[in-house]
Amino acid sequence: MTYSFEAVRWLMLTAIGIYAWFVGRQSASGAELLELRTRITTLEAQMAQVPSQQQLHELVATVERMRGSIEAVGARIEPLAHSVNRVEDYLLHKK
Template sequence: WAVVSVLAFYTWLIGRQSASQKELLELRTRITTLEAQVKQVPTQSQITELIAKLSRTEAQMQGMQDQIAATYRRAENIESYLLNKK
């Protein structure tokens, strides 16, 4: 009876260590995956630079929109003049 108890305890202990090793391997894999993902995340300075570039681009596009609107108004004035010249 004692031998069976010792054998059962030993089997339980080995199984527990095996599960712990498996859990440890899974955790290492998850950590490695997270580290790889974190390396791809932009830094705060990169985000700040991107925001600044977007602001400049937005200002440039607004300027272009104003120029296009002015050109459109001029074209309408020329068209109106030419149609009324007859």
């Protein structure tokens, strides 16, 4: 009877040891946790610098307004450029 209790005790101790070794191997160490926390903190700081969706929509609207203004200025300059070309041709060929 003592022999079987001793064997069961060694089997249980061995099973607990193997389980502890397996769990300890899979758990993250303190250094890994510190590294992950540092990476997450850095990522959060970088994401705080990213503009929001509303700010991006405002930027797109502003760029579209500027594009319209530039096209309007271009349309006004085009006839002026034709006039300058005509004056240049006149000056080059008549004098």
